[in-house]
Amino acid sequence: MATIDLRTEIKEFLSSRRARITPERAGLPAYGGNRRVKGLRREEVALLAGVSVDYYVRMERGSLAGASDGVLDAVASALHLDEAERDHLFHLARQSRAPGGARRRRAAVTVRPALGQVLDALTDAPAWICNGRYDVLAMNHLARALYSPALADPRRPANTARFVYLNPEAETFFVDYDRIAGDVAAKLRLEAGRNPHDEELVALIGELATSSELFRQRWASRDVRLHRSGRKRVHHPVVGRLDLDVESMDLPADPGLILNVYTAPADTATADGLTLLASWAANQESLATESRALG
Known part of the structure:
Protein backbone atom coordinates (compact mmCIF):
# COMPACT_ATOMS: atom_id res chain seq x y z
CA MET A 1 0.00 0.00 0.00
CA ALA A 2 1.51 3.33 -1.10
CA THR A 3 -1.14 5.64 0.30
CA ILE A 4 -3.56 6.02 3.20
CA ASP A 5 -7.18 5.23 2.28
CA LEU A 6 -8.79 8.59 3.01
CA ARG A 7 -12.39 7.36 2.99
CA THR A 8 -11.59 4.64 5.51
CA GLU A 9 -9.58 7.06 7.65
CA ILE A 10 -12.44 9.59 7.70
CA LYS A 11 -15.06 6.94 8.44
CA GLU A 12 -13.17 5.34 11.29
CA PHE A 13 -12.00 8.63 12.80
CA LEU A 14 -15.47 10.19 12.90
CA SER A 15 -17.18 7.02 14.13
CA SER A 16 -14.57 6.54 16.88
CA ARG A 17 -15.00 10.13 18.08
CA ARG A 18 -18.80 9.78 18.01
CA ALA A 19 -18.63 6.57 20.04
CA ARG A 20 -16.96 8.25 23.00
CA ILE A 21 -19.56 11.06 23.45
CA THR A 22 -22.55 10.21 25.64
CA PRO A 23 -25.86 12.04 25.22
CA GLU A 24 -25.41 13.47 28.73
CA ARG A 25 -22.01 14.91 27.83
CA ALA A 26 -23.48 16.39 24.65
CA GLY A 27 -26.37 17.95 26.59
CA LEU A 28 -29.00 15.72 25.00
CA PRO A 29 -31.74 13.73 26.73
CA ALA A 30 -31.03 9.98 26.86
CA TYR A 31 -34.40 8.33 26.30
CA GLY A 32 -34.51 4.79 27.63
CA GLY A 33 -31.63 2.77 29.00
CA ASN A 34 -31.08 0.35 26.12
CA ARG A 35 -29.25 2.25 23.39
CA ARG A 36 -27.98 0.05 20.56
CA VAL A 37 -24.97 2.24 19.79
CA LYS A 38 -22.02 3.27 21.91
CA GLY A 39 -21.99 7.03 22.26
CA LEU A 40 -24.06 9.33 20.09
CA ARG A 41 -26.24 8.27 17.19
CA ARG A 42 -25.52 9.79 13.78
CA GLU A 43 -28.79 11.70 13.87
CA GLU A 44 -27.78 13.21 17.22
CA VAL A 45 -24.47 14.44 15.80
CA ALA A 46 -26.36 15.90 12.84
CA LEU A 47 -28.74 17.70 15.20
CA LEU A 48 -25.88 19.15 17.24
CA ALA A 49 -23.97 20.21 14.11
CA GLY A 50 -27.00 21.73 12.41
CA VAL A 51 -26.84 19.57 9.29
CA SER A 52 -29.20 17.01 7.84
CA VAL A 53 -28.89 13.39 8.88
CA ASP A 54 -28.22 12.34 5.27
CA TYR A 55 -25.43 14.91 4.99
CA TYR A 56 -23.69 13.75 8.16
CA VAL A 57 -24.07 10.09 7.17
CA ARG A 58 -22.28 10.87 3.89
CA MET A 59 -19.51 12.58 5.84
CA GLU A 60 -19.07 9.62 8.15
CA ARG A 61 -18.95 7.29 5.16
CA GLY A 62 -15.82 9.12 4.09
CA SER A 63 -17.08 12.00 1.95
CA LEU A 64 -15.63 15.32 3.14
CA ALA A 65 -14.81 16.86 -0.23
CA GLY A 66 -17.86 19.14 -0.23
CA ALA A 67 -17.85 20.05 3.45
CA SER A 68 -17.27 23.75 4.14
CA ASP A 69 -15.05 24.96 6.95
CA GLY A 70 -18.18 26.08 8.78
CA VAL A 71 -19.68 22.59 8.64
CA LEU A 72 -16.38 21.04 9.74
CA ASP A 73 -16.24 23.45 12.69
CA ALA A 74 -19.81 22.53 13.64
CA VAL A 75 -19.06 18.80 13.49
CA ALA A 76 -15.87 19.32 15.50
CA SER A 77 -17.87 21.11 18.19
CA ALA A 78 -20.59 18.46 18.20
CA LEU A 79 -17.98 15.73 18.70
CA HIS A 80 -16.03 17.74 21.31
CA LEU A 81 -12.83 17.46 19.26
CA ASP A 82 -9.68 18.85 20.81
CA GLU A 83 -7.21 20.98 18.86
CA ALA A 84 -5.27 18.04 17.41
CA GLU A 85 -8.47 16.19 16.44
CA ARG A 86 -9.89 19.30 14.80
CA ASP A 87 -6.68 19.78 12.83
CA HIS A 88 -6.85 16.14 11.74
CA LEU A 89 -10.43 16.53 10.53
CA PHE A 90 -9.49 19.62 8.50
CA HIS A 91 -6.40 17.89 7.06
CA LEU A 92 -8.55 14.96 5.92
CA ALA A 93 -11.04 17.36 4.33
CA ARG A 94 -8.31 19.28 2.50
CA GLN A 95 -6.82 16.07 1.16
CA SER A 96 -10.28 14.94 0.03
CA ARG A 97 -10.78 18.18 -1.91
CA ALA A 98 -7.36 18.21 -3.57
CA PRO A 99 -6.91 16.94 -7.14
CA GLY A 100 -4.84 13.78 -7.38
CA GLY A 101 -1.68 15.49 -8.59
CA ALA A 102 -1.76 18.19 -5.93
CA ARG A 103 -2.04 16.00 -2.86
CA ARG A 104 1.50 14.77 -2.50
CA ARG A 105 3.77 16.56 -0.01
CA ARG A 106 6.73 14.52 1.16
CA ALA A 107 8.17 15.16 4.59
CA ALA A 108 11.56 16.82 4.28
CA VAL A 109 14.70 14.70 4.65
CA THR A 110 17.37 17.43 4.52
CA VAL A 111 18.28 20.27 6.88
CA ARG A 112 19.66 23.63 5.80
Whole structure:
Protein backbone atom coordinates (compact mmCIF):
# COMPACT_ATOMS: atom_id res chain seq x y z
CA MET A 1 0.00 0.00 0.00
CA ALA A 2 1.51 3.33 -1.10
CA THR A 3 -1.14 5.64 0.30
CA ILE A 4 -3.56 6.02 3.20
CA ASP A 5 -7.18 5.23 2.28
CA LEU A 6 -8.79 8.59 3.01
CA ARG A 7 -12.39 7.36 2.99
CA THR A 8 -11.59 4.64 5.51
CA GLU A 9 -9.58 7.06 7.65
CA ILE A 10 -12.44 9.59 7.70
CA LYS A 11 -15.06 6.94 8.44
CA GLU A 12 -13.17 5.34 11.29
CA PHE A 13 -12.00 8.63 12.80
CA LEU A 14 -15.47 10.19 12.90
CA SER A 15 -17.18 7.02 14.13
CA SER A 16 -14.57 6.54 16.88
CA ARG A 17 -15.00 10.13 18.08
CA ARG A 18 -18.80 9.78 18.01
CA ALA A 19 -18.63 6.57 20.04
CA ARG A 20 -16.96 8.25 23.00
CA ILE A 21 -19.56 11.06 23.45
CA THR A 22 -22.55 10.21 25.64
CA PRO A 23 -25.86 12.04 25.22
CA GLU A 24 -25.41 13.47 28.73
CA ARG A 25 -22.01 14.91 27.83
CA ALA A 26 -23.48 16.39 24.65
CA GLY A 27 -26.37 17.95 26.59
CA LEU A 28 -29.00 15.72 25.00
CA PRO A 29 -31.74 13.73 26.73
CA ALA A 30 -31.03 9.98 26.86
CA TYR A 31 -34.40 8.33 26.30
CA GLY A 32 -34.51 4.79 27.63
CA GLY A 33 -31.63 2.77 29.00
CA ASN A 34 -31.08 0.35 26.12
CA ARG A 35 -29.25 2.25 23.39
CA ARG A 36 -27.98 0.05 20.56
CA VAL A 37 -24.97 2.24 19.79
CA LYS A 38 -22.02 3.27 21.91
CA GLY A 39 -21.99 7.03 22.26
CA LEU A 40 -24.06 9.33 20.09
CA ARG A 41 -26.24 8.27 17.19
CA ARG A 42 -25.52 9.79 13.78
CA GLU A 43 -28.79 11.70 13.87
CA GLU A 44 -27.78 13.21 17.22
CA VAL A 45 -24.47 14.44 15.80
CA ALA A 46 -26.36 15.90 12.84
CA LEU A 47 -28.74 17.70 15.20
CA LEU A 48 -25.88 19.15 17.24
CA ALA A 49 -23.97 20.21 14.11
CA GLY A 50 -27.00 21.73 12.41
CA VAL A 51 -26.84 19.57 9.29
CA SER A 52 -29.20 17.01 7.84
CA VAL A 53 -28.89 13.39 8.88
CA ASP A 54 -28.22 12.34 5.27
CA TYR A 55 -25.43 14.91 4.99
CA TYR A 56 -23.69 13.75 8.16
CA VAL A 57 -24.07 10.09 7.17
CA ARG A 58 -22.28 10.87 3.89
CA MET A 59 -19.51 12.58 5.84
CA GLU A 60 -19.07 9.62 8.15
CA ARG A 61 -18.95 7.29 5.16
CA GLY A 62 -15.82 9.12 4.09
CA SER A 63 -17.08 12.00 1.95
CA LEU A 64 -15.63 15.32 3.14
CA ALA A 65 -14.81 16.86 -0.23
CA GLY A 66 -17.86 19.14 -0.23
CA ALA A 67 -17.85 20.05 3.45
CA SER A 68 -17.27 23.75 4.14
CA ASP A 69 -15.05 24.96 6.95
CA GLY A 70 -18.18 26.08 8.78
CA VAL A 71 -19.68 22.59 8.64
CA LEU A 72 -16.38 21.04 9.74
CA ASP A 73 -16.24 23.45 12.69
CA ALA A 74 -19.81 22.53 13.64
CA VAL A 75 -19.06 18.80 13.49
CA ALA A 76 -15.87 19.32 15.50
CA SER A 77 -17.87 21.11 18.19
CA ALA A 78 -20.59 18.46 18.20
CA LEU A 79 -17.98 15.73 18.70
CA HIS A 80 -16.03 17.74 21.31
CA LEU A 81 -12.83 17.46 19.26
CA ASP A 82 -9.68 18.85 20.81
CA GLU A 83 -7.21 20.98 18.86
CA ALA A 84 -5.27 18.04 17.41
CA GLU A 85 -8.47 16.19 16.44
CA ARG A 86 -9.89 19.30 14.80
CA ASP A 87 -6.68 19.78 12.83
CA HIS A 88 -6.85 16.14 11.74
CA LEU A 89 -10.43 16.53 10.53
CA PHE A 90 -9.49 19.62 8.50
CA HIS A 91 -6.40 17.89 7.06
CA LEU A 92 -8.55 14.96 5.92
CA ALA A 93 -11.04 17.36 4.33
CA ARG A 94 -8.31 19.28 2.50
CA GLN A 95 -6.82 16.07 1.16
CA SER A 96 -10.28 14.94 0.03
CA ARG A 97 -10.78 18.18 -1.91
CA ALA A 98 -7.36 18.21 -3.57
CA PRO A 99 -6.91 16.94 -7.14
CA GLY A 100 -4.84 13.78 -7.38
CA GLY A 101 -1.68 15.49 -8.59
CA ALA A 102 -1.76 18.19 -5.93
CA ARG A 103 -2.04 16.00 -2.86
CA ARG A 104 1.50 14.77 -2.50
CA ARG A 105 3.77 16.56 -0.01
CA ARG A 106 6.73 14.52 1.16
CA ALA A 107 8.17 15.16 4.59
CA ALA A 108 11.56 16.82 4.28
CA VAL A 109 14.70 14.70 4.65
CA THR A 110 17.37 17.43 4.52
CA VAL A 111 18.28 20.27 6.88
CA ARG A 112 19.66 23.63 5.80
CA PRO A 113 23.23 24.39 6.96
CA ALA A 114 21.97 27.38 8.96
CA LEU A 115 19.77 25.08 11.02
CA GLY A 116 22.77 22.87 11.70
CA GLN A 117 24.54 25.96 13.02
CA VAL A 118 21.60 26.65 15.33
CA LEU A 119 21.84 23.13 16.73
CA ASP A 120 25.58 23.42 17.29
CA ALA A 121 25.10 26.75 19.06
CA LEU A 122 22.95 25.01 21.66
CA THR A 123 25.87 23.61 23.62
CA ASP A 124 24.13 22.95 26.95
CA ALA A 125 20.92 21.35 25.71
CA PRO A 126 20.23 18.27 23.57
CA ALA A 127 18.59 19.50 20.37
CA TRP A 128 17.58 17.71 17.20
CA ILE A 129 15.45 18.12 14.11
CA CYS A 130 13.02 15.55 12.77
CA ASN A 131 10.18 15.39 10.27
CA GLY A 132 6.66 14.10 10.82
CA ARG A 133 7.84 10.52 10.25
CA TYR A 134 10.23 10.80 13.24
CA ASP A 135 13.24 10.58 10.92
CA VAL A 136 16.27 12.02 12.74
CA LEU A 137 17.64 14.61 10.30
CA ALA A 138 20.16 16.54 12.42
CA MET A 139 21.43 16.50 16.01
CA ASN A 140 23.86 18.41 18.15
CA HIS A 141 26.49 16.52 20.15
CA LEU A 142 24.37 16.29 23.30
CA ALA A 143 21.36 14.89 21.42
CA ARG A 144 23.58 12.27 19.78
CA ALA A 145 24.83 11.28 23.22
CA LEU A 146 21.33 11.28 24.71
CA TYR A 147 19.84 9.14 21.94
CA SER A 148 22.87 6.87 21.51
CA PRO A 149 20.70 3.73 22.04
CA ALA A 150 18.41 4.75 19.17
CA LEU A 151 21.35 5.61 16.91
CA ALA A 152 22.80 2.12 17.34
CA ASP A 153 20.50 0.96 14.53
CA PRO A 154 22.66 1.33 11.38
CA ARG A 155 19.76 2.39 9.16
CA ARG A 156 19.78 6.05 8.16
CA PRO A 157 18.06 8.27 8.70
CA ALA A 158 17.59 6.93 12.21
CA ASN A 159 13.94 6.85 13.22
CA THR A 160 12.79 7.23 16.81
CA ALA A 161 9.33 5.74 16.14
CA ARG A 162 11.06 2.57 14.99
CA PHE A 163 13.20 2.65 18.14
CA VAL A 164 10.15 3.06 20.40
CA TYR A 165 8.23 0.13 18.95
CA LEU A 166 10.84 -2.27 17.60
CA ASN A 167 13.79 -2.00 20.00
CA PRO A 168 13.29 -3.68 23.42
CA GLU A 169 15.76 -1.18 24.95
CA ALA A 170 13.17 1.56 24.51
CA GLU A 171 11.06 0.17 27.37
CA THR A 172 13.96 0.74 29.74
CA PHE A 173 15.18 3.97 28.14
CA PHE A 174 11.85 5.80 28.45
CA VAL A 175 10.60 5.96 32.04
CA ASP A 176 7.05 6.69 30.82
CA TYR A 177 7.20 4.17 28.00
CA ASP A 178 3.44 3.58 27.63
CA ARG A 179 2.76 7.31 27.28
CA ILE A 180 5.61 7.76 24.82
CA ALA A 181 4.35 4.85 22.71
CA GLY A 182 0.85 6.36 22.61
CA ASP A 183 2.20 9.79 21.70
CA VAL A 184 4.28 8.42 18.82
CA ALA A 185 1.36 6.54 17.26
CA ALA A 186 -0.96 9.53 17.69
CA LYS A 187 1.51 11.93 16.07
CA LEU A 188 2.12 9.53 13.19
CA ARG A 189 -1.63 9.37 12.57
CA LEU A 190 -1.81 13.17 12.49
CA GLU A 191 1.03 13.16 9.96
CA ALA A 192 -0.81 10.54 7.91
CA GLY A 193 -3.77 12.91 7.69
CA ARG A 194 -1.49 15.68 6.43
CA ASN A 195 0.43 13.49 3.99
CA PRO A 196 -1.61 10.39 3.10
CA HIS A 197 0.43 9.86 -0.08
CA ASP A 198 3.86 9.91 1.57
CA GLU A 199 5.17 6.49 0.57
CA GLU A 200 7.91 6.45 3.22
CA LEU A 201 5.37 7.28 5.93
CA VAL A 202 2.99 4.58 4.75
CA ALA A 203 5.87 2.09 4.61
CA LEU A 204 6.90 2.98 8.17
CA ILE A 205 3.35 2.57 9.46
CA GLY A 206 3.14 -0.77 7.67
CA GLU A 207 6.43 -1.93 9.16
CA LEU A 208 5.38 -0.98 12.68
CA ALA A 209 1.95 -2.55 12.30
CA THR A 210 3.46 -5.78 10.98
CA SER A 211 6.12 -6.06 13.69
CA SER A 212 4.51 -4.62 16.85
CA GLU A 213 1.28 -5.70 18.50
CA LEU A 214 1.52 -2.65 20.76
CA PHE A 215 1.64 -0.35 17.74
CA ARG A 216 -1.41 -2.08 16.25
CA GLN A 217 -3.29 -1.45 19.50
CA ARG A 218 -2.24 2.20 19.71
CA TRP A 219 -2.98 2.80 16.01
CA ALA A 220 -6.44 1.28 16.36
CA SER A 221 -7.36 3.93 18.94
CA ARG A 222 -7.48 6.54 16.13
CA ASP A 223 -6.03 9.12 18.54
CA VAL A 224 -4.09 12.11 17.21
CA ARG A 225 -1.72 14.46 19.01
CA LEU A 226 0.27 17.61 18.29
CA HIS A 227 4.00 18.11 18.85
CA ARG A 228 4.11 20.41 21.86
CA SER A 229 5.96 21.09 25.09
CA GLY A 230 6.10 18.51 27.84
CA ARG A 231 8.28 16.35 30.04
CA LYS A 232 10.42 13.44 28.88
CA ARG A 233 11.94 11.17 31.51
CA VAL A 234 14.67 8.83 30.33
CA HIS A 235 17.10 6.41 31.90
CA HIS A 236 20.34 6.86 29.99
CA PRO A 237 22.61 3.78 30.06
CA VAL A 238 25.64 5.90 31.06
CA VAL A 239 24.43 8.86 33.14
CA GLY A 240 21.21 7.44 34.57
CA ARG A 241 17.89 9.20 35.12
CA LEU A 242 17.21 12.50 33.33
CA ASP A 243 13.94 14.43 33.75
CA LEU A 244 13.92 16.78 30.77
CA ASP A 245 11.65 19.66 29.78
CA VAL A 246 10.86 19.40 26.07
CA GLU A 247 9.92 22.13 23.61
CA SER A 248 8.92 20.97 20.12
CA MET A 249 8.62 23.76 17.56
CA ASP A 250 7.55 23.77 13.93
CA LEU A 251 10.00 25.57 11.64
CA PRO A 252 7.93 27.92 9.43
CA ALA A 253 10.72 28.37 6.86
CA ASP A 254 11.06 24.59 6.55
CA PRO A 255 7.53 23.13 6.45
CA GLY A 256 7.33 19.66 7.93
CA LEU A 257 10.43 20.00 10.10
CA ILE A 258 10.29 20.06 13.91
CA LEU A 259 12.97 21.36 16.28
CA ASN A 260 13.13 19.55 19.62
CA VAL A 261 15.09 21.06 22.52
CA TYR A 262 15.56 19.39 25.91
CA THR A 263 16.48 21.44 28.99
CA ALA A 264 16.58 21.16 32.77
CA PRO A 265 16.43 23.78 35.55
CA ALA A 266 19.80 24.80 36.98
CA ASP A 267 21.05 23.15 40.15
CA THR A 268 19.06 19.97 39.66
CA ALA A 269 20.15 16.35 39.35
CA THR A 270 19.18 16.42 35.67
CA ALA A 271 21.29 19.53 35.00
CA ASP A 272 24.22 17.72 36.59
CA GLY A 273 23.39 14.69 34.47
CA LEU A 274 23.51 16.77 31.30
CA THR A 275 26.94 18.04 32.30
CA LEU A 276 28.09 14.46 32.80
CA LEU A 277 26.51 13.51 29.46
CA ALA A 278 28.45 16.30 27.72
CA SER A 279 31.68 15.06 29.29
CA TRP A 280 30.97 11.49 28.20
CA ALA A 281 30.11 12.65 24.67
CA ALA A 282 33.35 14.64 24.42
CA ASN A 283 35.32 11.60 25.57
CA GLN A 284 33.58 9.40 23.00
CA GLU A 285 34.39 11.87 20.22
CA SER A 286 38.03 12.01 21.37
CA LEU A 287 38.27 8.21 21.29
CA ALA A 288 36.71 8.10 17.84
CA THR A 289 39.18 10.73 16.57
CA GLU A 290 42.12 8.77 17.97
CA SER A 291 40.80 5.56 16.41
CA ARG A 292 40.52 7.19 12.99
CA ALA A 293 44.04 8.59 13.31
CA LEU A 294 45.46 5.19 14.21
CA GLY A 295 43.55 3.58 11.36
